[in-house]
Structure formats: structure tokens, C-alpha cells
Amino acid sequence: MKKVLTQAASSFLVLLLLATPVLAGEITISAAASLKEAINELADSFTRKHPDTRIVRNYGASGTLAKQIESGAPADIFISANEQWMSYLQERRLVSSVEILACNTLVFAGSTTKRVSGMHDLVALDRIALGSPKSVPAGEYAAEAISKAGLTRQLGGKLVFAKDVRESMMYAERGEVEGAFVYRSDALLGKRARILFTVPQKLYPRVTYPMALTSSAAGKGEAAAFFHYLKQPETVSVLKKYGFSF
Numbered sequence: 001m002k003k004v005l006t007q008a009a010s011s012f013l014v015l016l017l018l019a020t021p022v023l024a025g026e027i028t029i030s031a032a033a034s035l036k037e038a039i040n041e042l043a044d045s046f047t048r049k050h051p052d053t054r055i056v057r058n059y060g061a062s063g064t065l066a067k068q069i070e071s072g073a074p075a076d077i078f079i080s081a082n083e084q085w086m087s088y089l090q091e092r093r094l095v096s097s098v099e100i101l102a103c104n105t106l107v108f109a110g111s112t113t114k115r116v117s118g119m120h121d122l123v124a125l126d127r128i129a130l131g132s133p134k135s136v137p138a139g140e141y142a143a144e145a146i147s148k149a150g151l152t153r154q155l156g157g158k159l160v161f162a163k164d165v166r167e168s169m170m171y172a173e174r175g176e177v178e179g180a181f182v183y184r185s186d187a188l189l190g191k192r193a194r195i196l197f198t199v200p201q202k203l204y205p206r207v208t209y210p211m212a213l214t215s216s217a218a219g220k221g222e223a224a225a226f227f228h229y230l231k232q233p234e235t236v237s238v239l240k241k242y243g244f245s246f
Helices: 002-019 033-049 062-070 083-091 119-124 137-148 152-158 165-174 221-229 233-241
Strands: 025-032 053-060 077-079 095-104 106-110 128-131 159-162 179-183 194-198 207-214
Touching: 025 033, 025 062, 025 221, 033 053, 033 165, 033 221, 033 233, 053 062, 053 221, 062 077, 062 083, 077 221, 083 095, 083 137, 083 207, 095 233, 106 137, 106 165, 119 152, 128 137, 128 165, 137 152, 137 165, 137 179, 137 207, 152 159, 159 165, 165 179, 207 221
Parallel strands: 025 053, 025 077, 128 159, 128 179
Antiparallel strands: 077 207, 095 207, 106 179, 106 194
């Protein structure tokens, strides 16, 4: 009789484990700096539901993060602020399952008292921040917008390059520059700097955030589960709250 009860208990335990997803371990996510607040909120929400899972977050310029992954830095999920750096890792077979997380808009933000309502008003400013175009997608978008607006020569000596889009916004917040090219989601977090104008979409490519599981995440159930979570309605609501679009 005791043996029968033991077998029954074991069978019940197996059924319980099959019915309840078990997520235990660590997930490492490398994401564009502009996603910091949104990803932090989503990661915290996920770990509340899966307390045995820990999510390590690494934020920075998309190019810097891609080079880190190429060099062997731990990362299970990569979210870039443009297609270029995702393609860079795809070509090296370091990521798979690419999907678009969200979109964004390029704006010019600052606290200057000068009248700035469009691209051609920038020639009246002395210092303008943008991310380094070599590694920061927001900076690359801004540089393209400046070029297409025919302002490269006029603004050349006024540009201050930052390590990522958040540093650009920080310069504008502190008044170290008169304005900065940042994403709408970054500008909405500002306390001093405000959006002065939205950069015309015709001047730069649409801003998208592709996300992918890395090759090193193969077989990691918890990483796949969080990747799936990033496609759910709850994620959409959080991203919209922080100024992202779809």
C-alpha cells in the first residue's frame, strides 16, 4: 500500500512539473541605451513571475554591444537600435530569430532660449550633441539628417559627439550643449531639456529595434521564455508608455 501511495505521489509530482514551466537561471540581455527604463520595467515584471530567474542587463551603443558579443561577451538576447548592427551579427552567425521589438522617432531636444523649430535653425546654435555615428544609431540617423538637409558644412564645427544617445541627452539636460539629437523616448524623460522639433522622417531611415536570441542562448529555456515575453501585449503597453511606437 505504501509503495502504491509513493508511486501515486511521484506521478502527481511529474504532472505538476510538466504543467508548470520551470525557469531557473540567468539571462543576459544587451540592449540599446534608449531602451533602459522600458527593459528594466519588463525585466522586473518577468522576474516577479519567475523568481528563480535573474536578468543581467547591459546597456550601451548598439555598435559597442555588437562588438562585445562578437568578442565573446556573454549575451543571450541582443536588441539593437538599427538594422545595421543586427545584420553585422547575423553575417557572423552570432544571432538568430530576429524580430522587431518597437520603433522610435528622432527629435531635437534642448533648453536653449533661441528660436529652434526646424533643422535650418540649428545654424544659430553653438554646440549640438549627437551620438558618435560610427557606433550610435541615433548619431548615424542624425548625421544623415544633417547631410540631407544640406547642413554638414555649417554644423561641422558645432557638433559634440557622445558615446551613446543617453549621454547626448545628458549634455542637453545639463546645458553643456544647446540641444541634442535624441529619440523621442529619451526626450520624454528630460526634466530641463524639452523637444524643440521632430526631425522630418524624409531625412533619415525609419528607426526600428530588431531583437534576437544569440547563438550562445541555444537551448536556454529561460532566455527563450523572456524573448517570447517581449512579444506580448504587456510589453507593447510598457514600450508605448515610454514613448516607443509600433
